[in-house]
Amino acid sequence: MDTLLSTSDSKVEPHEAILSVRDVRVVFSGFQAIKGVSLDVGDKEIVTIIGPNGAGKSTLMDAIVGKSPVASGHVFYQGQEITNKSPHEIAHMGIGRKFQNPNVYNELTVFENILLALKGSHGVFASIKTKLTSVKKAKIESVLDRIGLLDKAFTKVSSLSHGQKQWIEIGMVLAQDPTVVLLDEPTAGMTPDETHETGEIIKTLANQHAVVVIEHDMEFVKQIAQRIVVLHQGEKLTEGSVQEVQTNPKVIEVYLGRERIDAAA
Ligand SMILES: Nc1ncnc2c1ncn2[C@@H]1O[C@H](COP(=O)(O)OP(=O)(O)OP(=O)(O)O)[C@@H](O)[C@H]1O
Numbered sequence: 001m002d003t004l005l006s007t008s009d010s011k012v013e014p015h016e017a018i019l020s021v022r023d024v025r026v027v028f029s030g031f032q033a034i035k036g037v038s039l040d041v042g043d044k045e046i047v048t049i050i051g052p053n054g055a056g057k058s059t060l061m062d063a064i065v066g067k068s069p070v071a072s073g074h075v076f077y078q079g080q081e082i083t084n085k086s087p088h089e090i091a092h093m094g095i096g097r098k099f100q101n102p103n104v105y106n107e108l109t110v111f112e113n114i115l116l117a118l119k120g121s122h123g124v125f126a127s128i129k130t131k132l133t134s135v136k137k138a139k140i141e142s143v144l145d146r147i148g149l150l151d152k153a154f155t156k157v158s159s160l161s162h163g164q165k166q167w168i169e170i171g172m173v174l175a176q177d178p179t180v181v182l183l184d185e186p187t188a189g190m191t192p193d194e195t196h197e198t199g200e201i202i203k204t205l206a207n208q209h210a211v212v213v214i215e216h217d218m219e220f221v222k223q224i225a226q227r228i229v230v231l232h233q234g235e236k237l238t239e240g241s242v243q244e245v246q247t248n249p250k251v252i253e254v255y256l257g258r259e260r261i262d263a264a265a
Contacts, residue, residue: 018043018210019064019095019180024073026056026063026234033059035234036073041180046202046211048221050245051231052254057214060231061182064212065097066090077180096178098186104168106158110149113157114140117172140175147171147201163194167201180210187220199223230254 019041026034034056041047049057062068064075066087075083082090091097104113118136144150147167157165166186173181186202187195195217202224205211215221221228221242228245230237232254238245245251 017041018078019212020074020076021060021064022074022076024060024063024075025071026059026068027071033068033234034063037231037234037236038073039229039236039239041210041212043179043210044206044208046206046213046224046226048213048215048225048228049231050215050218050221050228051237054233055231056234057231058184059234061097061184061212061214064090064182065095091176091178094177094179095182096173096176096180097182098169098173098184104157104165104172107156109154109156110144110160110168110171111140111153113168114143114171114175117175119176143171143174146174146204148197161191161194163190163198166190166194166198170201170205174205178209180212181205183211183213185214185216187215187217195220196223 017040019039021037021039023036023038024034025032025036037056037060039047039060049060051057059068063070066082066085066089070083073083074081077090077093077095080093082093082095085093105116108116115132115136118139141150141153144153147170149164149167149171152160152164157168160168166188170181170183170186173183183202187198190198199220202211202213206226213224215224225242227239228242229239230245230248230251237250237254238248240248
């Protein structure tokens with residue numbers, strides 16, 4: 001397996017690549033949304049993908065999880081080719097994906113939402129009516145603890161804030177026991193406090209999972225980022241630490257007139 005280097009700071013640590021994207025192209029009706037992108041994600045590493053609107057960030061994630069067809073190139077997970085496998089199969093293998101908008105059951109409690117997402121869960125009614133084993137209960141509590149919602153376990157989701165609903169979605173991904181967690185704009189619509197809290201949750205996730213995050217908010221990127229990959233017009237512009245990316249002339253040029261890459265500096 002490949003070995004890659006974290007460039008988060010002066011301390012360079014080797015990571016074993018758990019997810020490898022190799023020269024992937026995604027084409028929509030003749031339009032190349034992803035033009036041969038390669039990317040490695042190390043075990044227990046946080047990789048943050050940034051780039052202007054339309055750069056191809058979500059499409060790249062879609063290609064990894066089997067949602068967008070890969071026209072050429074390869075995706076490997078734990079050394080095994082997963083290119084164009086079904087989303088269900090890829091999720092089952094251990095790659096969990098959270099989408100931008102929360103998709104939670106508002107009329108159920110926080111606890112029940114996580115219960116439904118547990119691996120091997122069999123639908124809403126069966127899951128809630130089936131007697132809960134102590135193992136499942138402990139598992140749910142552990143997930144709730146990691147997303148900071150243990151004290152809201154028996155609260156109806158409808159009464160929670162948008163940010164808390166986003167955390168439940170992260171919890172629902174964790175309930176599937178993924179090795180790699182993909183988060184598409186996890187802070188969208190959050191207050192500054194919720195955004196910061198999300199950053200702390202993500203940093204904790206990296207103790208157990210490889211995490212790939214798509215994000216726009218540079219303050220947040222700086223909070224969580226170990227390695228940043230910059231996409232632009234379907235291509236990888238560069239990758240490196242926050243410092244390297246912020247001072248890269250190509251990145252500055254791409255962001256000029258849009259959102260300043262150094263806005264949070
Ligand atoms: N299903 C699709 N069919 C056709 N074109 C698509 C499709 N999905 C995405 N695209 C196009 O591919 C390009 C990349 O889109 P994508 O959503 O991946 O960008 P992004 O970097 O995630 O942008 P944003 O930050 O706005 O979410 C865009 O030009 C988009 O219009």
